[in-house]
Amino acid sequence: MLERREITRDTLRPLLGLKLRPDQAHLVAPNPVTIAQCAYEQPGGYVWGLWDGDDAGGLLAMIHPREYQHLEQGDDPDGAFIWRLMIAADLQGKGYGAAAITACRAQAHDWGLPRVATSVVDTPDSNIGFYERLGFRRTGGIVDDEIVLSRDA
Numbered sequence: 438m439l440e441r442r443e444i445t446r447d448t449l450r451p452l453l454g455l456k457l458r459p460d461q462a463h464l465v466a467p468n469p470v471t472i473a474q475c476a477y478e479q480p481g482g483y484v485w486g487l488w489d490g491d492d493a494g495g496l497l498a499m500i501h502p503r504e505y506q507h508l509e510q511g512d513d514p515d516g517a518f519i520w521r522l523m524i525a526a527d528l529q530g531k532g533y534g535a536a537a538i539t540a541c542r543a544q545a546h547d548w549g550l551p552r553v554a555t556s557v558v559d560t561p562d563s564n565i566g567f568y569e570r571l572g573f574r575r576t577g578g579i580v581d582d583e584i585v586l587s588r589d590a
Contacts, residue, residue, distance in 0.1 A: 439536035441485045441497060444472065451493035452486045455525040464558050468496045471521045481505035482520065483544075487537055495524040497537055501548055511578045516554035516587055517545035538571050545590035553590050556583035 444452060453469050466474070475484040481504030487495035498521040502514050512518075519541050524533045538553075545553045555573065557563045559582060565575075568586050578585035 438489065439494060439533050439540070440488045441537075441540045442488055444484060444486050448486050448488075448493070452496055455493055455495065455523065457523065458526040458529070460562070461526075463560070464562075464564060465521055465523050468523060471496055471498050471523070475520070479505070479520070480507075484521075487524070487533065487540075489528070489533070493525070494528045494533055495522070495537065497522055497540065499541060499544060502550070503548075509580070511585075512580070513552060513554050513576075513587060515550055516552035517541065517548055517550045517590065519553060519555035522555075534567060535571060538568075542590045551590055552587050554585060554587040556580045556585045558582075559584050 442448065455468055472484055475482040475498050479500060481501045482498060484496065484498040486493060487497055500518040500520050502508060502516060502518060508514060522537055541553050555568060557565045557568065565584060572588045573586035574588065576585045576587050
C-alpha cells in the first residue's frame with residue numbers, strides 16, 4: 438500500500454536514487470532536482486516521498502496556489518497543483534500512481550481546495566492518458582508548453 442511521508446534525513450537517500458524508465462526521462466525531472474527546487478524555488482511547494490512499507494516507491498510534489506506567489510494568468514487559484522509525480526520504473530503499472538492521485542485529492546481537501554490540477558508534457562508518449570483515466574480533463578490551458586488538466590478534488 439502506498440503511503441505519503443515527509444522527507445527526512447533518514448529517508449532522503451533512497452528517494453534520490455529512484456529512477457524512471459529511460460524512455461520516460463523527458464517526462465519528469467529527476468528526484469534530486471524536484472527536491473531542491475521545491476525546497477528553494479517554490480514558495481508554497483511541498484514534496485513528499487511515496488513509500489510501500491520500507492521501500493521507496495516515488496516522489497510527489499504539490500503547490501498550494503494560495504501560498505504560491507507567482508501565479509500567472511490562467512492558473513487556477515483554487516486548484517491544488519500536482520507539480521511533479523514520479524513512480525519508480527519497477528513499480529509502475531501496479532496502482533501506485535492512482536494511489537498517489539488519491540493522496541493528492543486528500544491533500545487538496547486538507548488545504549480546503551475544490552480541485553486538483555496538473556500539467557503534462559505535450560508529446561505523443563505523454564502520460565495524459567493516465568490522468569484522463571483518473572478523471573482529469575483538459576482545461577484548454579497551456580503552462581510552460583504543457584497541457585493543463587484538472588478534476589474535482
